[in-house]
Amino acid sequence: MNPLFDQRRYLIPFRSGLLPQIFTGVLVIGGGVAGLRAALAAAERGAEVILLTKGPFEQTATAWAQGGVAAALEPGDTFESHVQDTLTAGAGLCDRDVVQMVVEEGAERVRELFEWGMRVDAGDDGKPTPGIEGGHSARRIYHAGGDSTGAEIQRLLTERVRAHAAIRVFEKCFALDLVTPSDEPGSPVMGAITHHPRYGLQMIWARSTILASGGAGGVYRETTNPPQATADGLAMAYRAGAEIADAAFVQFHPTALYLAGAPRLLISEAIRGEGAHLVDTSGHRFMRDVHELGELAPRDVVSQAIVRQMHKQGGRHVWLDCRHIERFAERFPGIASRLKQFELDPQRDAIPVHPAAHYTIGGVRTDADGRTSVPGLYAAGEAACTGLHGANRLASNSLLEGLVFGDRAGRKATNGNGFTSGGGGAPSSPPVPIVSDIRPSDHAELDLADVRSSLRSAMWRNAGLVRNGPRLTDLAEMLGFWAKYTLDKIFDEPMGWETQNLLLAGAIIARSAAWREESRGCHVRDDCTGTDDAFCAHDAWRRGRDEPTRTPVGEALVS
Known part of the structure; x- marks a missing residue:
């Protein structure tokens, strides 16, 4: 990967002390199922919460999800059957303890949705009627409106978030970067710098920050994802020093x-x-x-x-x-x-x-509670890599994952980190001054729309359904070329920031795919056609490091 991708710590120059200051106990970035559930969990434990969304709630990947949510609730179905189906789909790379936890807790989270008023498809007797989808051995997929399950879960959770007195919602607010007291990887996250079309740049200081910003489908020309799926969370976490795991695995519906x-x-x-x-x-x-x-x-x-x-x-x-x-x-x-x-x-x-391209299996590396390798930072949902999906996600496990890990991350984010039972843990003043000093570039300019279009086409052709080493090497060179004339620039609107994030995400995906010299799950190489036990591990990449950390399957992703 071109060294340029590791040199830029922040997307824009700023001095934190000159910007409006906002304080909260927990900052949640993302308004889909994982972010909403995380905000509710944190608020229920007494935290002051800010939830920000890049776009309207109706444009999240959750709201677009047609498929259902999987849960072993029916007589004759078992947790073990759901676990085994997940492990089979994951092609040897699932962490069984995580799968077991999600399947068991997920059943409770789905029952909770029913109790909260989810308009689930039901039979004449009024009882929910599950369907079956690919890879499942039992009818355990619960739908709403036939093909509008995600929209219904989005409606239900959004209404509960808006009604909660401890949660403030900043809609259409772009998170540019996570802020840390130093540029060194491992420095704790203390919140984020954001941009709102009405209020401009703002510093949001938080004792805990939860990334639930969705996936990277927008890096591909052909994708089922909403337009705002531009890998912002993955990119800002990488710049902040967090590890990105299993990035080679992108599921194609x-x-x-x-x-x-x-x-x-x-x-x-x-x-x-x-x-x-x-x-x-x-x-x-x-x-x-x-x-x-x-x-x-x-x-x-x-x-x-x-x-x-x-x-x-x-x-x-x-x-x-x-x-x-x-x-x-x-x-x-x-x-x-x-x-x-x-x-x-x-x-x-x-x-x-x-x-x-449908689902980003790789993401910010976390443990079973959503903790990342960076203090103060948590991740949940498609933005995270937990070991649940392995090398290929089982159908309808994504909404389930968002419910379970959103709840877990929200609860864990309120433990420690200076939280008090009364005050919700919000800091009372800026912890440290932060200065991002970026000089204007003298390099030539490229048209952003052209870069974005070329990037998405190159990713589709060379890091899509079928890959190989030489093409991935060439792809890395293409991304490096565009980076030379894009990452050096200072932009003042989301189109530029998103393009920079897409370039970084594409480079991370290409690097992981080139490293993984095998075919496993949704990562297929025509020059390495079988699985290789040497790669039966999670690969995690961090800014400033040329080789990945390898974690054997079954071991904790974050120690």
Whole structure:
């Protein structure tokens, strides 16, 4: 990775003492399921909380999530079955203790949602009716509105956060960087410098900071993620000295709508759970030749099978055949409505689909309570890497992870760090003065839109579904070139900051993928086609370090 990526500690120059000062006990960065649940957990334990979101709550990855939330609640289902399904999907890289904890506590967190008033899909008897999705051996996926589970969880948790007297919400507020008393990795996080379109730059000082800022799907040209998924949390954590683990693992959802000029609309796994078929250009159901679970195989298996089938037949997509599913529009109203915008009727037309970047499995390295390698900093949800997903995430475990780790991180963030039972732990004055001195660059300029477009295309082509060493080496050189003319600049608006974050995230992903000389889960290399026991470990990268820290599977990610 080009040394330029390790040289920039902050995105902008500033003097903390000259900016407006805001104080809180716990700062939560991110407004999806993990951030909302973390804010509630911290506030319930007496902390003063600020929750900031980059965009509106309706634009989080949680709000966009069509699939359900997995929990072993039904008679005949067991925690152990859910654990085993997760371990199988994770291809040998899951930490079993973490999986066990999430499955068991997750059941309680889902019951909690039901008690709080989640509008879960139910049968005639009023009881929740779970479905089945890829990789699961039992019907344990709970949905809302057929294909609007994430939006319903977002609504429910957002309402509770807004109603809590101890939580202040800063909406449409961009977190530029985590602040530390020195630039050395390991220096404790004391809050963040943020930008609000109305109030400008602000210093938010906090005894504990929780990153729940989502993933890095925006680094790829083809993605199902919302536009604000630009790896901001991953990038700011890396600049602050936190370790980033398992970055090579990016999950590609098998079925995104593939139409020229159309966004890559996710076609929920729940549709395959209800019997939809994947067929090639000749109408052949090729997944039956690939895996005993057919279309319900784990996502990495299905995505790779689609790519192989396209290469074999020379097409640009395969087809998802839902025409035999009765009452499609009633069962999946959101998807049916969106498909109608493109004159597609799933009861009449097969849907053209192609894999797209969907979920960032790697992230800020944490332990089972969300603690990172940097004091004062916690992470939860897609921004974190906990050891739960291993090398490939099991369907519908992401909302579950956000609920469990959001709750755990929120509770842990209120332990110690100067918290008091009465005052919520907010500092009363700035702990230290912080100065970021960045000189204007004399280098030539590149158009930001061009850099962003080229970056996303290069990542898709060279660090996408199939990778190899030479291409990853070339990709690193491309990213270094763009970095030379982008990371040296000082920008004053989110487009520039996001582009700088995307470049850094792309470089981290490419470096991890080049290091991992094997194929495992959703990381596939055509020059290293099998798994290698030498890489049955978590790789963690930190600013200023050329080699990763290797943690064997099953050992604590953060000691």
